[in-house]
Amino acid sequence: GEYQNLPVFEPGLAQIVKDVRGKNLFFSIDVQNSIKIADLIFISVNTPIKSHGIGAGEASDLKWVESSAREISMYAEGHTIVVEKSTLPVKTARIIKSILESSNQNLGGDLGKTFSVLSNPEFLAEGTAVNDLENPDRVLIGGEDKTSIDLLKEIYLRWVKSDKIITTNLWSSELSKLIANAFLAQRISSINTVSAICESTGANVEEVALAVGKDSRIGEKFLKSGPGFGGSCFKKDILNLVYICKSLGLKEVAAYWNEIIKINDWQQDRIYRTLVEKLYGNISGKRIVILGFSFKANTNDTRNSPAITICRKLLAEDAQLVIHDPKVGEKDVFDALVGSENIINFEKRLIYEINIPKATENADAVLIMTEWEDYINLDWKKLQIKMRKPSWIFDTRSIISPEQLKRIDLNFWQLGNGESY
Ligand code: UGA
Numbered sequence: 376g377e378y379q380n381l382p383v384f385e386p387g388l389a390q391i392v393k394d395v396r397g398k399n400l401f402f403s404i405d406v407q408n409s410i411k412i413a414d415l416i417f418i419s420v421n422t423p424i425k426s427h428g429i430g431a432g433e434a435s436d437l438k439w440v441e442s443s444a445r446e447i448s449m450y451a452e453g454h455t456i457v458v459e460k461s462t463l464p465v466k467t468a469r470i471i472k473s474i475l476e477s478s479n480q481n482l483g484g485d486l487g488k489t490f491s492v493l494s495n496p497e498f499l500a501e502g503t504a505v506n507d508l509e510n511p512d513r514v515l516i517g518g519e520d521k522t523s524i525d526l527l528k529e530i531y532l533r534w535v536k537s538d539k540i541i542t543t544n545l546w547s548s549e550l551s552k553l554i555a556n557a558f559l560a561q562r563i564s565s566i567n568t569v570s571a572i573c574e575s576t577g578a579n580v581e582e583v584a585l586a587v588g589k590d591s592r593i594g595e596k597f598l599k600s601g602p603g604f605g606g607s608c609f610k611k612d613i614l615n616l617v618y619i620c621k622s623l624g625l626k627e628v629a630a631y632w633n634e635i636i637k638i639n640d641w642q643q644d645r646i647y648r649t650l651v652e653k654l655y656g657n658i659s660g661k662r663i664v665i666l667g668f669s670f671k672a673n674t675n676d677t678r679n680s681p682a683i684t685i686c687r688k689l690l691a692e693d694a695q696l697v698i699h700d701p702k703v704g705e706k707d708v709f710d711a712l713v714g715s716e717n718i719i720n721f722e723k724r725l726i727y728e729i730n731i732p733k734a735t736e737n738a739d740a741v742l743i744m745t746e747w748e749d750y751i752n753l754d755w756k757k758l759q760i761k762m763r764k765p766s767w768i769f770d771t772r773s774i775i776s777p778e779q780l781k782r783i784d785l786n787f788w789q790l791g792n793g794e795s796y
Contacts, residue, residue, distance in 0.1 A: 384675040384702050387505035410450040415527065417495075418443045418471070419460040424611050433618035435464055435611070444471045447490075448478030454489045456523045460497055462552050462608065464615055468492045468517075468545045493518040493527055494545050496552035501606065502673030514540045517548020553616045557632055560609040562597045564638040570600035570791030571645065580791025581773055600791045602646055602681035602744060602771040603639040605670030610636060610679055643681050646790065647688040650769055653788060654740060659693040662738045662763070666731075667745020667772075668700040668708055675702040681771075682744040683711050690721045697726045697734045701749050732758060740767040746774050759785045 381389055392400065403409050410416065420439040425431050440461060447457055457475065459468060475490040494517035499507035514531045518524045524542055531540055543551070570580040580600045588595035604610070613632055620629035651658055670680035677683065686696055690712070698708050705727035712725065728734040731749075735741060735758045743750055751774050759766055762785075768775065770789045777795060780787050789795040 385501065385504050386673055391505065406446060407450045410447055410455075411452050413451070413455060415456045415458060416447055416451075417458045417460040418447075419497075422461050422463060422611075424614055430618055433614045433621075435462075435615050437463070437467065437470070440467065441470065441474065444474040448475045448488075451478070451488055451490070453487070454491075456526060457490055457492050458527065459492070459494045459549070462496060462556075462612060463494075463549055464619055465546055465549045465553070467549060468494055491518065491520040491523040492545070493523055494548035495527060496548060498552075498555065501676055502671060509534065511535060511539065515543065515548050515551060516540065517543045517545040519545060553612050553619075556609055556612040557616055557635070559597055560604055560613055560639070561635050563599075563601075563604045563609075564635045564642075566598050566600045567603060567642045568638060570642075573791045573793045575793070577793035579793060600773070601746075602685065602790075603642040605679040605681050605683075606676065607678040610639070640684075643684045644688070646769070646771055647685050649788065650689070650740065650742060650767075651692060653767055653769075653786070658689065658739075660695060661740070662695045662697060663689060664734045664738045664741040665696055665698045666700075666741060666743045666750050667747055668698055668703045668711075669745050672746045672748065675700075675704075675707070677703055677707055677711050680711070680744075685742070685744065686712055690724065693724070695724045695726070697728050697738065699728055699731060699734050700745065701729075701747055732761075735759075736761045738762050738766070740769060742769045743772055743774060746772040750774055755780055755785060756783050759783055 381392065396402075418440060420443055422435040422437060422440060425434050425436045440459075440463065444457070447455065457471060459471065472490070472492050475492070478486075478488055478490075494515075496515055498511065498513075498515075514535055516524050516527055528537075528540055528542070566580065566584055569583055572578065573580045573583060584598040584600070585595075587593055588598045613636055617629045617633045620626075620632065650663075654661060665682060665686060668680060668682045668686075669675055669677055670682075682698075686698070689696060700708070708727050709722075709725070712721065726734075731753065739762070741762075755768070755775075764784065765786055766784070767786045767788065768780070770787070773789060773791065775787070775789065777787065777789070777792070787795050
């Protein structure tokens with residue numbers, strides 16, 4: 376029904392909306408009245424990277440944050456707590472405050488409006504958002520005014536233990552969000568450099584990650600090598616951090632964090648080059664199946680998906696691509712690849728296919744890009760019969776165990792597995 380058609384696919388979300396819609400969850404486009412009656416307003420708007428002007432390619436575009444603050448200042452009545460939920464550069468609260476504080480003057484005369492600004496960054500990850508909300512590692516609230524902090528804390532206390540709720544000053548809170556994402560992305564780039572070392576030495580990155588991660592100071596999570604991080608946050612937040620460092624004159628610090636993005640790009644380029652090399656340095660006209668187009672499993676989000684980068688490179692080599700994803704639809708796949716430079720007539724060489732046996736028919740290679748559960752137990756013994764020989768599987772997510780392919784007429788390359796050649 377209508378709940379199946381939420382604009383985002385997120386496990387568990389449709390059920391929540393179904394349960395509480397019309398009870399204590401309401402959707403409205405009446406901005407003016409909603410602001411007027413609100414005690415607390417979360418600003419959760421988009422803050423993409425600026426495409427032009429000062430800071431283009433690095434700084435966050437704050438125009439939607441600013442216009443939200445302006446609308447709030449216009450329509451709010453009495454005391455209103457304004458909470459930054461969007462990920463923002465450090466010191467954005469200052470901008471919001473200054474706009475809100477000017478509101479009484481705006482309409483000539485003291486209208487008795489008062490505001491306090493809090494920072495309450497969001498740490499949920501796509502695909503596990505509902506669980507991350509229900510069982511957060513921590514809730515972070517930054518602010519200056521204790522009454523407002525306590526009021527927001529009160530809401531979280533309904534399901535989060537008080538020792539998990541951290542309160543800090545505004546700037547620490549804003550900065551912590553960027554740093555948390557930078558540290559997470561850094562782990563991925565680190566393990567991805569290790570995947571390359573493993574391939575050249577006969578080591579196995581899964582084994583190294585396990586051995587290293589068992590050290591409780593390092594920890595086991597977020598040590599999975601793959602085609603690099605995608606999603607709407609990591610790259611944007613690091614670029615933003617780099618921009619802030621540069622603005623502060625911290626050149627070396629900016630270069631340090633920027634390296635994480637460079638390694639991420641390098642990893643994707645490396646995968647593409649490996650595939651071309653294995654297929655005798657020529658993929659023109661060859662049929663390559665892409666399994667998975669979303670940036671990770673359990674989401675239909677394709678923003679910054681490594682699959683996009685790699686597909687563009689393969690199309691530029693005149694390959695024929697057959698793309699499969701259980702949740703990303705045909706239109707989104709085409710939209711993501713349109714506008715690619717140096718790719719001529721690519722529409723004719725791009726096929727969307729939801730049936731895997733059909734997709735792999737006559738294929739020269741299968742490239743696994745997303746760790747969807749659907750791909751873990753595919754019957755390769757059967758599928759390979761109809762592939763063109765010599766046929767290849769490239770597994771960038773380590774979801775196939777080499778055992779599965781024993782005695783099957785398939786060549787197998789697995790990222791970070793020095794034994795899979
Ligand atoms: C990320 C953070 O994990 C959240 O804490 C944060 O709130 C969110 O950004 C945000 O700022 O909004 P998300 O981008 O949804 O969440 O997804 P992640 O699970 O972090 O995955 C990001 C990318 O890293 C994916 O492409 C994933 O495949 C990749 N990844 C993740 C790895 O390659 N290896 C890993 O071990 C983990």
